Amino acid sequence: MRDLITYIVFGWYPYLCLTVFLLGSWVRFDREQYTWRSGSSQLLRRRQLTWGSNLFHVGILIIFLGHFVGLLTPTAVFDALGISHTFKQWLAIIAGGVAGVMCFVGITLLVHRRLFDARIRTTSSFGDIAILLLLYAQLVLGLGTIFVSLQHLDGHEMVKFMTWAQGILTLQPGVSALIADVHPIFKAHLFLGMTIFLVFPFTRLVHVWSAPVWYLGRRGYQIVRSQGRLSASATSSQRRGAARTISAEYPR
């Protein structure tokens, strides 16, 4: 029974999450482009946002890069480069730990702002709050793994996670067996991490796909409602203004 649960959660669930992540993002981009944004609340309480957002984003970008390279680079490449498993484990702990703490301070400010500023709370959807709390929980679990990793500095547990992640991406669900005996905090971190992929297309996280490349080149837009046709007596400058406003509806 235990083997079956491990197989479902770490061998099958990742494919469900990845499929929803890719298809869901595609469908949302295709059908709901005006909701494809980070939903900034910058106009309200800016200073706390600046600190919180900057620390959070720098931290999470370093974590993302570390996870991506750390989990998906084949072990043979590290071996060929002469990077030992112990060294890599220390690197994950130190670089990931520093970035994790930055991210933690940032997200704490963001959570505080979103939950305790009445105006921001009112303008936040359930999804805005839920995804923030989900990332918060994931970050706390991630930081918690450091204390377990410190007990196996030879990196053998880390190699299990690399083999698992690479096995999943190369369509080998049987690699789930590697996760059967790892510490529960790793299991919780992996499960929640996959769940973030699952809910990704339904949240403001979709802006991760576009930022920063698309955002930098994007023209601003404002959605306006037409108040009916201009009367025949409208001046030419009124007509030009109306034309400009309506063209601003279309960002591209």
Ligand code: HEM
């Ligand atoms: C599917 C998504 C994710 C997977 C599979 C994953 C996997 C892992 C693994 C295996 C470790 C342990 C590395 C080691 O010590 O050997 C780890 C550590 C960590 N994770 Fe994640 N993680 C995911 C998402 C996240 C997210 C979204 C965050 C932040 C919000 C995060 C934050 C951390 C932190 C701070 C650590 C400790 C430092 C480090 O080792 O980098 N993780 N994660």
